Amino acid sequence: MHITQQPAERHTLAVVVDNEPGILARIAGLFTARGYNIESLTVSEITEDKAVSRITIVTSASPPVMEQIIAQLERLIPVHTVTDLTVAGAHVERELALVKVAGTGDKRIEALRLAEVYRARVVDATTSSFVFEVTGGVDKIDKFLELMREVGLVEVARTGIAAIARGKEAA
Template sequence: MHIKEEAIERHTLAVIVDNEPGILARIAGMFTARGYNIESLTVTDISEDDLVSRITIVTSASPHVMEQIIAQLDRLVPVHKVSDLTALGEHVERELALVKVAGKGEHRIEALRLADVYRARVVDATIESFVFEVTGGSEKIDKFVELMREVGLVEVARTGVVAISRGKEAA
């Protein structure tokens, strides 16, 4: 008997939760306890009264495992709603990175040229370094960082993915 292997797919989840101490640790603990990896995690308050937060989680799993992840998240008491933005269809994902590059002469000129191509903004500059701010999809950020390695990459700080579904409906 041949068992069919399910393909691993990247999914972006939007989890609406009560904004209370420990909820992020409980969600991360649920992933850890079951051996699921979190590739990106962002959290922000989304209500005027500071009572509700949105957690955006990027993870990769087979369809069967993804169903389990969503069901387990849904069972956590302070969770209001879990939406698999990937399964729902079109959505917008963005990430922000601060990229520090050091160099002189041609390397400095090349860093500025590449930053222009990637629409990265200079947010800090010294005689020997730049800090660029670049936003976009994760692939764009990855490629920009890869190119900056060639001209003097020093350090990278990334926000993680934020995402929202397209259209008039909330996720």
């Protein structure tokens, strides 16, 4: 019998955990042990007492491997819930990027024009450079960066993806 390997699919996971030392390393270790890359990772405290955090992980894996990863995440003691937002249905994903662009003359004018089109805000400016703040989906940010490369991209800092399910239910 020949087993067909299923292609990897992009998944966004929301993992709610007790905020304790070492949990992030343990979670990352599950991915490392299987040879899967974490494409985006964000962590933030989500309760007023700072006792609980939400980890948002974007990765690619076949459906059977993703099921195994989720099952193993759920078995970790400090993990409260694991939600595969991709499978759960409609969700919103956003990312923030700080983008430094250097240039003078026409390149400077073009950078400002493109920033306006992409609704990027100038958060710092000198006579020879700008730092733009741009938020949106991954595709929007990727396209903005591609265009900024043509007019003097110097440096990029990206937050990683924040994601939340649509509707009234919590993940």
